[in-house]
Amino acid sequence: MVDAKILVVDDNKSVLSALEILLQFEYKSVQTIFNPNQISSFPDLQDIDIVLLDMNFSAGVNTGNEGLYWLNEIKKRSPNTSVIMMTAYGAVDLAVRALKQGASDFVLKPWNNERLMTTVKSAYELRKSKQEIHDLKKKENNLKQVINEGRNYIIGQSKALTSVLNLVAKVAKTDVNVLITGENGTGKELIARELHRLSNRKNEVFIGVDMGSIAENLFESELFGHTKGSFTDAKEDRAGKFEAAHQGSLFLDEIGNLSLQMQAKLLSSIQNKSVVRVGSNKPVNVDIRLICATNCNLEQMVADGLFREDLLYRINTIHIEVPPLRERNEDILVLADFFLKKFAHKYDKSGLRINQSAQEKLMEYPWPGNVRELQHTMERAVILSDGSVLKPSDFLLHAKPMQSMDGELMTLNEMEQQMINRALEQNDGNYSAAAEQLGISRQTLYNKLKKKNN
Ligand SMILES: Nc1ncnc2c1ncn2[C@@H]1O[C@H](COP(=O)(O)OP(=O)(O)OP(=O)(O)O)[C@@H](O)[C@H]1O
Numbered sequence: 001m002v003d004a005k006i007l008v009v010d011d012n013k014s015v016l017s018a019l020e021i022l023l024q025f026e027y028k029s030v031q032t033i034f035n036p037n038q039i040s041s042f043p044d045l046q047d048i049d050i051v052l053l054d055m056n057f058s059a060g061v062n063t064g065n066e067g068l069y070w071l072n073e074i075k076k077r078s079p080n081t082s083v084i085m086m087t088a089y090g091a092v093d094l095a096v097r098a099l100k101q102g103a104s105d106f107v108l109k110p111w112n113n114e115r116l117m118t119t120v121k122s123a124y125e126l127r128k129s130k131q132e133i134h135d136l137k138k139k140e141n142n143l144k145q146v147i148n149e150g151r152n153y154i155i156g157q158s159k160a161l162t163s164v165l166n167l168v169a170k171v172a173k174t175d176v177n178v179l180i181t182g183e184n185g186t187g188k189e190l191i192a193r194e195l196h197r198l199s200n201r202k203n204e205v206f207i208g209v210d211m212g213s214i215a216e217n218l219f220e221s222e223l224f225g226h227t228k229g230s231f232t233d234a235k236e237d238r239a240g241k242f243e244a245a246h247q248g249s250l251f252l253d254e255i256g257n258l259s260l261q262m263q264a265k266l267l268s269s270i271q272n273k274s275v276v277r278v279g280s281n282k283p284v285n286v287d288i289r290l291i292c293a294t295n296c297n298l299e300q301m302v303a304d305g306l307f308r309e310d311l312l313y314r315i316n317t318i319h320i321e322v323p324p325l326r327e328r329n330e331d332i333l334v335l336a337d338f339f340l341k342k343f344a345h346k347y348d349k350s351g352l353r354i355n356q357s358a359q360e361k362l363m364e365y366p367w368p369g370n371v372r373e374l375q376h377t378m379e380r381a382v383i384l385s386d387g388s389v390l391k392p393s394d395f396l397l398h399a400k401p402m403q404s405m406d407g408e409l410m411t412l413n414e415m416e417q418q419m420i421n422r423a424l425e426q427n428d429g430n431y432s433a434a435a436e437q438l439g440i441s442r443q444t445l446y447n448k449l450k451k452k453n454n
Pocket of ligand 1: 154155182183184185188189190191253295371
């Protein structure tokens with residue numbers, strides 16, 4: 001027994017009872033209406049899967065207009081219900097009109113039982129797939145909302161930040177590729193999200209990918225997807241990030257961390273506006289707005305043969321440089337205040353304020369970790385604070401030279417060099433193993449060594 005609800009509408013009582021008996025053999029719920037006017041007040045019409053609707057009701061009238069009228073009424077109230085028109089032989093033109101207006105099919109009277117049951121079955125399949133699409137769309141919209149939700153406030157009033165935001169507003173509505181550069185923690189991802197929020201794609205997804213964290217052997221599958229069985233762990237077909245971002249924005253963070261081989265694959269997808277899943281040879285078209293970010297100097301990397309020039313020109317139609325926090329001092333206290341309020345609220349410590357000398361300390365500090373470091377500093381200070389006033393001692397700032405293992409003062413750079421050397425020694429000079437131990441990608445390690453050796 002199929003768990004479907006069918007409604008039959010006909011002004012001929014014998015037609016109604018004949019269809020009721022026939023359909024009840026296969027379908028759980030069959031209801032009948034003698035007078036079509038009852039359609040308007042029929043309860044829960046959206047729950048009806050199929051309506052079998054006569055085309056002519058008033059005796060002697062067979063223009064079919066009544067049937068078309070009621071078809072429209074049903075479709076208005078329940079667009080996904082399948083409507084099968086019942087029409088007399090010779091009125092096929094009318095049935096075609098009904099199909100154009102949204103009927104799923106028609107049956108000729110007198111009907112052939114077997115054929116009618118087949119028509120009802122197909123109409124039910126159609127209804128089910130329409131319902132599935134409807135449910136999926138609803139889920140998709142909910143997901144998009146969850147993914148895009150949480151307005152990210154970009155705080156700051158410096159000239160430098162304002163001109164970045166003006167540029168963002170100018171290019172957001174276009175579909176050009178944007179490259180965002182700047183030191184770690186300056187807010188590149190925030191800017192990328194703002195570009196999406198102000199774009200015509202704002203109701204579609206924003207998909208971010210950290211290129212530095214993708215293992216070389218998974219790069220293609222992560223970005224372009226794979227087909228079932230294309231490698232050992234490919235248990236089913238899977239779309240990659242490009243396909244997932246279709247019609248939305250794709251944010252490729254740490255683009256400077258890609259090997260030349262990965263760069264070539266990425267370039268080809270960007271150029272062709274299509275991807276080929278691993279294990280397939282069929283290109284899938286993708287419509288994305290590409291936003292890339294890096295803290296590397298890509299021009300220098302091109303000169304050093306580490307980054308493809310053609311890829312650079314593809315991704316940097318518009319280049320946005322986010323200045324480090326030390327070059328926009330006016331933003332420091334504004335941001336500090338914003339984070340103070342945010343964390344005071346989060347940790348239930350309202351009424352906190354930063355005293356004058358602590359403000360001076362924050363202003364003097366060079367913030368090598370930029371806004372992210374300021375955010376963490378504020379969070380820590382709020383958590384550890386006892387009174388209602390934050391003093392200089394509440395802020396632990398590390399930019400001063402630190403001590404090496406043997407007691408000598410070291411800069412951050414020297415410490416980094418020492419850690420890299422140690423990791424390389426411990427891993428017999430193996431770059432991949434040393435990078436893994438340090439928690440960075442092989443490419444980042446390579447870039448750091450290259451920079452230090454220059
Ligand atoms: N102007 C700003 N206003 C408010 N919050 C900011 C601002 N800039 C950065 N942030 C916050 O600082 C943190 C770091 O920002 P984000 O991740 O965008 O930086 P990033 O440049 O992409 O960093 P990375 O280079 O390390 O990927 C985030 O929590 C972000 O919300």
